[in-house]
Amino acid sequence: MSVPFIKVEDLIFTYDDEDNIDKHYVLKNLSLEIEKGSFVCVLGHNGSGKSTFAKLLNMILTPDSGKIYIDGFDITDPEITENELFEIRRKIGMVFQNPDNQLVATIVEEDVAFGPENLGVEPSEIRRRVDSALETVGMSAYATHAPHRLSGGQKQRVAIAGIIAMEPECIIFDESTAMLDPQGRKEVMNTISKLNREQGITVIHITHNMDEAVKADRVVVINEGEVFLDGTPKEVFSNVAKLRQAGLDVPQVTELFYDLSIHGVDLPSDILCEEEGAEILSAMLKK
Amino acid sequence: MLKDITLGQYFPGKSFLHRIDPRTKVISALLYIAAVFLCQSIMSFIILLAVTLAMIAVSGVPVKIIVKGLKPLIFILAFTTIYNVFFYTGDTILFHWKFITIYLEGVVFAVIMGLRIICLLAGSSVLLTYTTSPIMLTDGIERLLSPLNKIKAPVHEFAMMMSIALRFIPTLVEETDKIMSAQKARGADFSSGGLIKRAKALIPVLIPLFISAFRRASDLAVAMECRCYRGGSGRTRMTKTHFGARDAVLFALTIILGVSIVIVNIYLPIWVI
Numbered sequence: 001m002s003v004p005f006i007k008v009e010d011l012i013f014t015y016d017d018e019d020n021i022d023k024h025y026v027l028k029n030l031s032l033e034i035e036k037g038s039f040v041c042v043l044g045h046n047g048s049g050k051s052t053f054a055k056l057l058n059m060i061l062t063p064d065s066g067k068i069y070i071d072g073f074d075i076t077d078p079e080i081t082e083n084e085l086f087e088i089r090r091k092i093g094m095v096f097q098n099p100d101n102q103l104v105a106t107i108v109e110e111d112v113a114f115g116p117e118n119l120g121v122e123p124s125e126i127r128r129r130v131d132s133a134l135e136t137v138g139m140s141a142y143a144t145h146a147p148h149r150l151s152g153g154q155k156q157r158v159a160i161a162g163i164i165a166m167e168p169e170c171i172i173f174d175e176s177t178a179m180l181d182p183q184g185r186k187e188v189m190n191t192i193s194k195l196n197r198e199q200g201i202t203v204i205h206i207t208h209n210m211d212e213a214v215k216a217d218r219v220v221v222i223n224e225g226e227v228f229l230d231g232t233p234k235e236v237f238s239n240v241a242k243l244r245q246a247g248l249d250v251p252q253v254t255e256l257f258y259d260l261s262i263h264g265v266d267l268p269s270d271i272l273c274e275e276e277g278a279e280i281l282s283a284m285l286k287k
Numbered sequence: 288m289l290k291d292i293t294l295g296q297y298f299p300g301k302s303f304l305h306r307i308d309p310r311t312k313v314i315s316a317l318l319y320i321a322a323v324f325l326c327q328s329i330m331s332f333i334i335l336l337a338v339t340l341a342m343i344a345v346s347g348v349p350v351k352i353i354v355k356g357l358k359p360l361i362f363i364l365a366f367t368t369i370y371n372v373f374f375y376t377g378d379t380i381l382f383h384w385k386f387i388t389i390y391l392e393g394v395v396f397a398v399i400m401g402l403r404i405i406c407l408l409a410g411s412s413v414l415l416t417y418t419t420s421p422i423m424l425t426d427g428i429e430r431l432l433s434p435l436n437k438i439k440a441p442v443h444e445f446a447m448m449m450s451i452a453l454r455f456i457p458t459l460v461e462e463t464d465k466i467m468s469a470q471k472a473r474g475a476d477f478s479s480g481g482l483i484k485r486a487k488a489l490i491p492v493l494i495p496l497f498i499s500a501f502r503r504a505s506d507l508a509v510a511m512e513c514r515c516y517r518g519g520s521g522r523t524r525m526t527k528t529h530f531g532a533r534d535a536v537l538f539a540l541t542i543i544l545g546v547s548i549v550i551v552n553i554y555l556p557i558w559v560i
Contacts, residue, residue, distance in 0.1 A: 060509055086515045094513040101506035104514075106297070106454045110422045113525035115514040126525040144299040148457040162514065 003072040005036035011066035026052045027225040039196045041216035042206045045247035049225040054172045058092040093163035097175040099155035109143040115166040133161040153184025170202035210251045214272045234270040253277040297420045302347045304418040309427025311534040316414040318541040330555045331548040339410045348417045371397035425450040443519030
C-alpha cells in the first residue's frame with residue numbers, strides 16, 4: 001500500500017490553563033490517515049479540537065508531541081528548514097471562517113496573486129494562475145472589483161482562488177461556510193466539491209453543518225481531542241445516540257428515522273437524503 | 288451614512304494614465320503640484336486648467352466622480368474665495384458700500400485661488416489615486432524608496448502596512464456603523480449634548496472596534512502565513528512595471544508644463560498675483 005497523503009500519529013496539543021496549573025488537553029493521542037484526493041469532513045462541537053487539528057497540519061501551531069507526515073515527510077521534525085516549512089504551507093492551503101480577515105489586497109485579482117507572489121513565481125505565470133483560479137471559482141467577472149463590495153460567498157470564493165493560485169495538493173476549510181448565508185454557503189460548497197472532483201485536490205472540510213458533511217466521502221468526528229467516529233457519512237450518521245452524546249446533531253431525516261425506529265417502527269438507520277427518506281415513508285404509508 | 292466616504296477611490300480602466308508605471312506617476316504628481324504653486328499669472332492658469340482638463344479626459348474617469356471627490360473641500364474652497372473677495376485690496380474698486388469694498392483684483396485672486404485648490408486636488412488625484420490601484424501605488428512607493436533599504440529602513444514592511452491599512456478602511460468603517468447601530472439599539476445617544484458628552488458617548492463604540500481590529504489583525508496574520516508570506520525578500524509581483532515610452536511621454540509632458548508655466552510667468556505677466 002502506498003503512503004497516505006496525511007498521516008497523524010498520537011498527536012498531543014495542550015495549553016496552560018490561566019487559573020489552573022494543570023494543562024488543558026486540546027488534542028490527546030489523535031491518530032488519523034487521510035488518502036490523497038479524498039473529501040473528508042471533520043465534525044465536532046466547539047472546543048473539540050478540530051480547528052487546532054487543522055492549524056497543526058500546516059505548522060501554524062506546533063504539537064506538544066506526536067508526528068505528522070505529509071506525503072511521507074515528517075513536518076514535526078524540529079530540524080525542518082524554513083523552505084521546507086513554506087513548501088508544506090504551499091501544499092496544504094487553508095481557508096478560514098471570516099472572508100474579510102483573509103483578503104490582503106483592495107483588488108480581487110491582486111489578492112489572488114498574493115500567494116504566488118510570496119512564492120516568487122514568475123510574473124507571467126502568476127497572471128496565468130490568477131486567471132485560471134478566478135475562472136475555477138467563477139469570479140472572473142469580478143477580477144478588478146474591490147473585495148469589500150462583494151457578498152460573503154463571493155469573498156470566500158476569492159479567498160479560495162487565492163489558495164488555488166498556489167497550486168496546493170490539499171485545502172483545509174476551517175469552518176469556511178459558518179459565516180455565510182444559505183446562498184453563499186451553497187456557492188462555496190459547490191466550489192469545494194468541484195475542486196475535489198475536477199482537480200483532485202484533497203479536501204478537509206471542518207464544519208458544524210450536517211448537510212454539508214453528508215456530501216463528503218468520509219466523516220471524522222472529533223470529540224474531546226480524540227477521533228470519536230470515523231467512516232462514510234452513512235456509517236457515521238447511523239450512530240445517532242453516540243453523536244448526541246458528543247453534542248452533535250444528525251441530519252433531520254436521519255433523526256426522524258431514528259426516533260421512529262426507537263418507537264418500534266421498522267426503518268433503516270442510514271438514510272441521509274431527504275428525497276430517499278420521503279420515498280421510504282410514502283411507500284410504507286401506502287401499505 | 289459612513290459608507291458614503293470614498294477612500295482608495297481607484298477607478299479601474301485601461302487608459303494611457305492607467306498603464307503608466309506608478310513610480311513615474313508619483314514623480315509626475317509631485318512635479319504637477321510644484322507647477323500648480325508656480326502659477327502666477329492668468330495665462331499660466333489657463334495652461335494649468337487646460338492640462339488638468341486634458342488629463343481628466345485622457346483618464347476616462349467620469350467628471351461626476353471627480354466632482355464628488357471635491358465635495359469635502361467645499362468648506363475650504365468657500366472660505367478662501369469669500370475671504371479673498373472681501374479682504375484683498377487693489378486699485379480698481381468694483382463695489383463699495385459702507386465699510387465693504389470689493390476690488391477687481393480681489394475677485395480675480397479669489398477665482399485663481401479657488402482654481403488652484405481645485406486643480407491641485409483634481410489633477411493629483413487623476414494622476415495618482417483614480418488611475419492607480421492602491422497596491423500598485425504602494426508598490427511604486429516601495430520601489431521609489433528602495434534605496435533606503437541600504438540604510439536598513441523597513442521599506443517593504445512600511446508599504447505592506449500601508450496597503451493593508453487601505454484594505455481594511457472600508458471593513459472597519461462598516462464595522463463602526465454596525466457597532467453604532469447596536470449601541471443605539473441599546474439606548475446610546477450619539478447626537479445630543481456638548482462636545483465632551485458626545486466624545487464620551489463614542490467610548491462604547493471605540494472599545495469593541497479596537498478589540499475587533501486586533502482580532503482581525505491576528506486572523507489576517509495567520510492567513511498571510513498560510514499563504515507563505517515571509518516579508519519582501521524573494522517576492523515577485525504579478526504586474527511587473529517598468530519604464531517605457533509612455534513613462535517618458537508623461538514625464539516630458541510634466542516637465543514641459545512646469546517650464547511653460549515659468550516662461551509664461553516671465554514673458555506674459557498679465558494679472559500677476
